[in-house]
Amino acid sequence: MFKPNSVIVYVKDVDTSTEFYTKILGRPPVETYPGFAVFLLNDNFILGLQGADEITPKAPNHYGGFELSFSDVTKNDVDEIYSTWKKLNVKIELEPQMLDFGYTFVGNDPDGHRLRVCATDTSKFE
Structure with a gap:
């Protein structure tokens, strides 16, 4: 397949x-x-x-206009990664927060591509 x-x-x-x-x-x-x-x-x-x-x-x-998602993480991972990325001066577009689909934040790479880190709440999709 x-x-x-x-x-x-x-x-x-x-x-x-x-x-x-x-x-x-x-x-x-x-x-x-x-x-x-x-x-x-x-x-x-x-x-x-x-x-x-x-x-x-x-x-x-x-070019750009896409989002690379790192979603195989826990809520604690989201906070730890956010803290690390802040120390690395990653431009943050969305501070950590709970949205309908999970706990998330969004950063940008040097070209403005979005990088989302998300502890996805899949319970709503089952």
Whole structure:
């Protein structure tokens, strides 16, 4: 069966974004190439950072507009990650709070891509 196994994020500066993701994920990329870096998010899913000016076909002038979600966490994890990201000067768009779907906060990477950390309350979906 077809299963997506990666997300590729277009960035302005791969080195800057690689440094950023290394800090917030707490580990370096598993592979780097000119204009590209690969982070293993779990055993079956990777995050790729691609220089927007180096992709074929050419990326549109506006890129971004997506949210990378880290939702396999507890409420305490949300608070700990928030505290760590604040110390790393991650731009925070939404302070930790309870929303309809769970306890969450949102930060931004250097290109403005949203990074949501969320302890999802799935009890409402069962």
